[in-house]
Amino acid sequence: MTATRVLVLNSGSSSVKYQLLDMRDSSRLAMGLVERIGEESSRLKHTPLTDGGASRERTGPIPDHDAALKAVAAELAADGLGLDSPELAAIGHRVVHGGQSFTHPTVVDDTVLAEIERLIPVAPLHNPANLTGIRTARALRPDLPQVAVFDTAFHTTMPESAARYAIDVETADAHRIRRYGFHGTSHAYVSRATAELLGRDPAEVNVIVLHLGNGASASAVEGGRCVDTSMGLTPLEGLVMGTRSGDVDPAVIFHLMRVGGMSTDEIDTLLNKKSGLIGLCGDNDMREIRRRVDEGDERAKLAFDIYIHRLKKYIGAYCAVLGRVDAVTFTAGVGENAAPVREAAVAGLEGLGLAVDDELNAVRSGEPRLISPAGARVAVAVVPTDEELEIATQTYALVAI
Known part of the structure; x- marks a missing residue:
């Protein structure tokens, strides 16, 4: 059996959004949100999208991202879509900042993790949470490819005349100061879809x-x-x-x-x-x-x-x-x-x-x-x-x- 499913994870500082898709027809099999991770009032909302399944909610303490992803895995398993399924090809992670290092989606290994961590000073609110989600997913499925897809990647084609600020070059290079851009996955998708709309x-x-x-x-x-x-x-x-x-x-x-x-x-x-x-x-x-x-x-x-x-x-x-x-x-x-x-x-x-x-x-x-x-x-x-x-x-x- 060829694995055709991809689980997409968007890990925030206190939340995890997720969708499971079948790439044979880009259909969604399930989606959900875990929010207020680390609080007593944590909430998980899970929605199966096959066979008219109804949304399920649970509230109660979810102490960390490890517990959150295990809870997500349990909900998916209840629908016959568990993380242990041989049909799951990979887990794709949204990573906000890839700097100049990552211009394309990248299979995560220890070197990639270290570079994402090195970029935390230019994305202190986002990269730490993205890293937590990747590490937790790797621990749950160490045999499965984990792929980082970077918000900044689409913008790495900008010419230097657009990407550079007009400040001292040595200072800028020493502190990785340049224009990176964000929302890149959206801009990539929408620009391509616009062309399709125009035929x-x-x-x-x-x-x-x-x-x-x-x-x-x-x-x-x-x-x-x-x-x-x-x-x-x-x-x-x-x-x-x-x-x-x-x-x-x-x-x-x-x-x-x-x-x-x-x-x-x-x-x-x-x-x-x-x-x-x-x-x-x-x-x-x-x-x-x-x-x-x-x-x-x-x-x-x-x-x-x-x-x-x-x-x-x-x-x-x-x-x-x-x-x-x-x-x-x-x-x-x-x-x-x-x-x-x-x-x-x-x-x-x-x-x-x-x-x-x-x-x-x-x-x-x-x-x-x-x-x-x-x-x-x-x-x-x-x-x-x-x-x-x-x-x-x-x-x-x-x-x-």
Whole structure:
């Protein structure tokens, strides 16, 4: 029997998201979430996706990731999908930061683990949790290939002119300071899916991808290769996000230290957790912000306008970077569901060939679709992202050789 199943794990500091897929047809067999790991109120929600199975929930203490993955394995086994199944080909792990070392999905060994650990200083919130998930999975199935799929990998094709900051080269190299970009699995999947929607070869299509969720990033994709992206050394740079500031003058940090008396940790918390939409208007849910805008709330309107202004700047910049744009594609929670954001983002950009059809834009659908008028010079699309499928696809392509 040929093994065709891939388990995708996304390990956070206190959570594990998972999906089990059959790569013969990319179908999902099960999915779930373990959250609040390490607390008395830990919660596991498991959903089998075959034969109309109902979701199951359990609450109670799950002390660590080892216990969490064992609990996941037990739930899968209850559905006949256990980790000991000979049909399981590999486990694919989302790893946020691969630096310059990892440009493709990689089978994990001790050397790979050591390099991911060495990158912790540039991804202190994410890589430790990703490592924990990998180590735990290896312990449970030491015979099975564990594959790391890196958020940064898709962006490693950026030219040095886009990846380098204009600071002293020796200092930058000594501390691995450069623009890495994130959400790479999403940008890879969506740019390729956009080309398919247009009925064209991805190698022939130039796409601006707008991944708009609580975290948000833009990318310029030229013939299937990323040539620029909005996030940088960390996921803080770029667009206005739910709780992150995006682009700010670096001297703001010095000003807050010298004049505001704030510590580096306080500024880090300010820019990452208390800024963006929540810092501007107290809400980071775009649905609530739009409700407030419609009711005449000036603070919410200003937050929305700042969000859109930054988005338009990046669209315009990436039109310049690419030279020719075939499509602008919206994805992720806000991008897929917030029609007012899509409308506002391209309003006034008719000179760049961008426009949306009001009726098409208002349609809610889980399918890839065009929302630009017929015959538009540049297609405007909505493509639901599928990072888990992208991780599973890359993982299976590596181990099925």
